[in-house]
Amino acid sequence: DTEVTQTPKHLVMGMTNKKSLKCEQHMGHRAMYWYKQKAKKPPELMFVYSYEKLSINESVPSRFSPECPNSSLLNLHLHALQPEDSALYLCASSRGGRPDTQYFGPGTRLTVL
Amino acid sequence: DAKTTQPNSMESNEEEPVHLPCNHSTISGTDYIHWYRQLPSQGPEYVIHGLTSNVNNRMASLAIAEDRKSSTLILHRATLRDAAVYYCILTGNQFYFGTGTSLTVIP
Numbered sequence: 001d002t003e004v005t006q007t008p009k010h011l012v013m014g015m016t017n018k019k020s021l022k023c024e025q026h027m028g029h030r031a032m033y034w035y036k037q038k039a040k041k042p043p044e045l046m047f048v049y050s051y052e053k054l055s056i057n058e059s060v061p062s063r064f065s066p067e068c069p070n071s072s073l074l075n076l077h078l079h080a081l082q083p084e085d086s087a088l089y090l091c092a093s094s095r096g097g098r099p100d101t102q103y104f105g106p107g108t109r110l111t112v113l
Numbered sequence: 114d115a116k117t118t119q120p121n122s123m124e125s126n127e128e129e130p131v132h133l134p135c136n137h138s139t140i141s142g143t144d145y146i147h148w149y150r151q152l153p154s155q156g157p158e159y160v161i162h163g164l165t166s167n168v169n170n171r172m173a174s175l176a177i178a179e180d181r182k183s184s185t186l187i188l189h190r191a192t193l194r195d196a197a198v199y200y201c202i203l204t205g206n207q208f209y210f211g212t213g214t215s216l217t218v219i220p
Contacts, residue, residue: 004156033208042200042210043157056207090156099145099164100204104156 003027004105006091012111015081021108023074023091032074033102034066035090043090049074050096081112117201117211124217125191133186133214135201140181145204148175148186150197151213157200160186191218 004025013019023032031050035043048056049068063085065077074091088109092102118136125131137146145164149157161168161175163184168175174187188195200213 042213045207045209048207088154092156098143098204099147099162100208101147101159101162102208103159104149106156107154109154 004091004093004103006089006105006108008108009106010109010111012113013078013081014113015083017081018077018079020078021076021089021091021110023076023093023105024072025093025103026072027093027103028071028095029093029103030071030096031094031100032068033092033094034074034076035092035104037088037090037107039087047076078110081110083112086110086112116209117203119199119201119211119214121212122215122217124219125188126219127193128190131188131191131195131216133188133199133201133216134183135185136183137201137203138182140203141205143205146175146177146181146184147202147204147208148173149200149202149210150195151200152197157210158197160199162204191216193218193220 007022034046037043045058046060047066052068063080067075088107090107091105094100094102147162148160151157161173163175176185196218198213198215200210
């Protein structure tokens, strides 16, 4: 089983709203990732969690706040977003080690009004 | 991180083989070569990976040049479902996606 699930599939929010994206995997993977993908562009890495600790933050604005409550779950809390934050948000997980093959979820399509 | 270079787009006729090239001249000795594909409105899907030797799996084959500065993903018989953006990624410390190749399959 190489499934990563993401909820919700679609999200529309206003600039003053607070919302959260959720990602879950049950493959025993110890690394989890958030990516942002704009239309017709490749995914861009945002955050990496390794063994439930934030190991990489690619200079992402503080209106995006990641959280890893346990090894199977990864959240992305959203607050005061801008319309330009509208994108597909992808979650991935991997075992860690080498080669570190990542498995991606289907993504959450976010629209900020 | 090492970069990859791929053609922006390619076309193939259905049921014919497709060879998708990737140049990675700055690859380091410990970088793996991963290939992913992404169908419209879906997350990237793992296709294959390799280090030095050619690799085969049920989806595709990966041919790696002897000097490792380039590789080729081979789809043996393209189907309409293979139409996607194909990404070649060098995995050293992290994953960084290049611009990928958009594959069109012509019926």
